[in-house]
Amino acid sequence: MPVKIATWNVNSLKVRLPQVLDWLATEEPDVLALQETKLTDDNFPELDIQAAGYHAVYSGQKTYNGVAILSRQPADAVLRDVPDFDDPQRRFLAATVAGMRVINLYVVNGQAVDSDKYAYKLAWLKAVGEHLANLCRSSMPLVVLGDFNIAPKDEDVHDPAAWRDRILCSKAERSALAKFTGLGLTDTFRLFPQAEKSFSWWDYRAAAFRRNLGLRIDLILANPSLAAQCTACVIDTGPRKLERPSDHAPVVAEFELWERNGP
């Protein structure tokens, strides 16, 4: 039976809640990882999410950041902090859903390569990578998804020359992401033929979406046991076309899960 796992940076769940509820009703994902909810936990719209038929776990803060995992099946073993990394910013949320470990990341943006925020980004990625290295010792199905704020390769950038060595594209950021994939975590989008200039984020400014001046920075990574069962990964640009959209589009991966004994 197919399983749909999705990620969406909503840039304020308060503003985007109607779009999220519509999207859940239409797409019926089994898991939806949200980033930039920008809500404290006491303001999380739990009742609306429950009414839509989803469980929710979340780790929020005011104004910035905030992550959540919505799921058809209940989530347990919830982890809200990057292990061994002191971080007041709510960017990490892990939970187990129906036997699958789900790691939802809102990776630090980094602002500029010479900034303190960039150093924080690299330190954050290193700490997350160490946690993933531990998880990858297990054969349990593992999906690592979210807003990575890194375009993996030049093919994920509308104008690679203009973006070279800038944040989201710098060598150190791509190297940090390569450490994730080096653990055996596969970028599921690239398991399949895709249109050229496929992006998941477009700046609000300069009519970037209309001109398709974007980057692919929202990713769904899967460990070997799960990647072997991946049947599709697509970017849904539909919500980006709506009135008052997020600057990110949802990304959806499908898996044809077979029984533990094999296909």
Added chain:
DNA sequence: ATGGTGGCGCGGCCA
């Protein structure tokens, strides 16, 4: 054009 737009929250930060 070193800008542009959007969210939060009401001045300025962040993306």
